[in-house]
Amino acid sequence: MSIASMTGFARAEGAVGDFGWTWELKSVNGRNLDVRCRFPSGYEHLDAFIRSRTAETVKRGNLAVTLSVDDAASQGRLTVNRVALQQILDVIAEFGGRISAEPPRLDGILALKGVLDVELPQIDEAEAAKRTEALQRGFGQAIDGLSEMRKVEGKRLADLIGAHLDEIERLCQAAATSAGAQPLAIRQKVEKQFAELLQGLAPLSEDRLAQEAAMLAGKADVREELDRLTAHIAAARDLMAKGGAVGRKLDFLCQEFNREANTLCSKSADIGLTSIGIALKAAIEQLREQIQNIE
Known part of the structure; x- marks a missing residue:
C-alpha cells in the first residue's frame, strides 16, 4: 500500500438529458475523517451514500463535498x-x-x-432513479480521483520524509562518534573537573574519586538515547514501507524522537555534542511538519 496525503482536490461532472451536475471535493488535514456535504434542496437523500462511499476510500482528513445541478427542464x-x-x-x-x-x-x-x-415540475420515479444513479456514479469518479491525487502527493511526501530520516540517522551517527559521547572521554573530563575543584583542598581517595566520576559519567552517557533514536528510525521506515493510513503512528514516533533528542541535549556537557543535538531537534521538527500531512 502506498502513502497518501490528506490534501487534495477533485471534480467530476456529467449530464442525463437536460439534467447536468458537478461534484467538487476538497480535502485538508484532520485528526479524523470529517465529511461535510453541501447539496441543493431536494438532494439530501444522497448524504448517507456519500459518507459510506467516502469511508471506503478515505481514512482521515476534513473533506468538503459540494454538489451543483443544472436542470434546464426543471427550472420551475x-x-x-x-x-x-x-x-x-x-x-x-x-x-x-x-x-x-x-x-x-x-x-x-x-x-x-x-x-x-x-x-417545480414533477419528475417520475424512473427519471429520479436514473438521476440518482448518475449522481452516485459521478461521485464515485470524483472520490477515486481525489484518492489518486492524494496518493501522488503522498509519494512526494514519502520522498521528503525519507530524506529527513536519512538526515536524522546521519546526525545520530555523528553524535555516536563525537568525543562528547565517548565514555572514556566523559570520565576523563569529569576527573579533570574534580581536580580543578579540589585544588588546594584535601584530595579525595582514589576509590571515592572513581566512584563519583563513574556516577557523573553515567549521567552524561547518551548511548541509550542514540540506540532508541536508531530504533525509531527503523520503525518509521518500516511504517513507510508498509504504507496505508500510518499518519497517526508516525506522529507518535515523532514525539518519541523529540523526547530522546531533548534528553540527549540535556545530558550533553560537550559543545560539539550539543551542537549535533540542536541540529537533530531541527531535523525532527522538519520531519514532524511533513508527517502532519500523512493520512
Missing part, C-alpha cells in the same frame, strides 16, 4: 399564492387608515414570504 415557474395575497391585502385595507405610513408598494407585497412560490 413563479406562481402567486392568491389566498395569501388576499389575506395580506385585507390586512392592509383594515389597518391602512389607522396607521400613518406610506402605502405599500406592489414589489414589497410580492416579496413577502408565502406570496410567491416556485412551482
